[in-house]
Amino acid sequence: MKKIASHLLEEKARIKNDWPLRDAGGLPLLFSPLLAGMPGLTHAFTTRLGGQSLEPLQWFNLGRHWPSEQSRRDATANRSRLCRALSLDFSRLVVPGQVHSTRIAWVSEPESLPDVDAVASSLTDTPILLHYADCVPVIIFEQKTAAVCVVHAGWRGTAGGIVARAVRAISATLDAEPENMVAAVGPAIGDCCYPVGEDVARELAASAGGAERLIRRGDGRLFPDLKALNALQLLDSGVGAVDVCSFCTACRTDLFYSHRASGGKTGRQGAIACLRPLI
Numbered sequence: 001m002k003k004i005a006s007h008l009l010e011e012k013a014r015i016k017n018d019w020p021l022r023d024a025g026g027l028p029l030l031f032s033p034l035l036a037g038m039p040g041l042t043h044a045f046t047t048r049l050g051g052q053s054l055e056p057l058q059w060f061n062l063g064r065h066w067p068s069e070q071s072r073r074d075a076t077a078n079r080s081r082l083c084r085a086l087s088l089d090f091s092r093l094v095v096p097g098q099v100h101s102t103r104i105a106w107v108s109e110p111e112s113l114p115d116v117d118a119v120a121s122s123l124t125d126t127p128i129l130l131h132y133a134d135c136v137p138v139i140i141f142e143q144k145t146a147a148v149c150v151v152h153a154g155w156r157g158t159a160g161g162i163v164a165r166a167v168r169a170i171s172a173t174l175d176a177e178p179e180n181m182v183a184a185v186g187p188a189i190g191d192c193c194y195p196v197g198e199d200v201a202r203e204l205a206a207s208a209g210g211a212e213r214l215i216r217r218g219d220g221r222l223f224p225d226l227k228a229l230n231a232l233q234l235l236d237s238g239v240g241a242v243d244v245c246s247f248c249t250a251c252r253t254d255l256f257y258s259h260r261a262s263g264g265k266t267g268r269q270g271a272i273a274c275l276r277p278l279i
């Protein structure tokens with residue numbers, strides 16, 4: 001019985017949905033259809049389109065990782081433009097340092113955060129932004145008491161179960177039920193473009209029941225589906241519904257930054273989420 005349940009979750013975790021690019025205040029953005037229908041939440045996933053960052057970060061880079069003052073100024077201008085497009089308060093924007101950990105911070109004031117890879121909050125009007133270039137962006141929304149968590153899951157975070165930890169952290173802090181949570185898994189590298197070594201595959205296979213079936217074997221190599229692995233952890237944690245974006249960041253470098261496809265010299269797209277007061 002348990003085996004059948006795990007098999008069903010894994011089939012559900014594989015499902016990808018096509019998200020249309022939409023214009024928001026002159027900026028092309030992606031929205032999860034599932035999260036877009038949630039009252040009390042504003043969210044978006046960005047692409048590389050819309051800003052003025054220079055090569056090799058063209059055009060809408062949100063990272064401040066590149067060693068030039070100009071690129072950092074452009075990234076700050078792009079972050080500000082993103083907030084404006086979504087009618088969010090840039091002065092309250094929370095952006096953590098990201099270090100491929102499984103650490104989660106609970107934010108109770110807009111503040112500069114230490115190095116964490118997930119930020120949760122139940123504060124309204126406090127946007128949270130994390131940035132990515134192939135790694136998996138995840139937004140988790142708890143509908144009943146209203147809390148949001150933005151997660152950065154690369155292979156290490158995925159292997160360490162960062163999204164399952166985030167669900168547990170929200171449940172514990174708010175005494176909330178995972179079934180009242182919904183989650184969106186944004187554009188990230190697909191199993192079409194992500195061969196890994198045996199050691200990485202072994203760690204990912206141990207991240208959830210049935211995870212090994214989300215690692216494809218081809219040409220004698222192993223190709224994990226990182227988006228599906230995170231979706232599986234969310235579903236396995238009891239999250240009510242999960243919406244996974246079909247875009248592969250390495251296949252679509254016209255739309256996204258890809259660490260793999262660029263050899264590491266590239267910008268960062270973002271996932272942003274903000275709770276709104278219910279009127």
Ligand SMILES: [Zn+2]
Nearest residue numbers: 192193248251
């Ligand atoms: Zn691909």
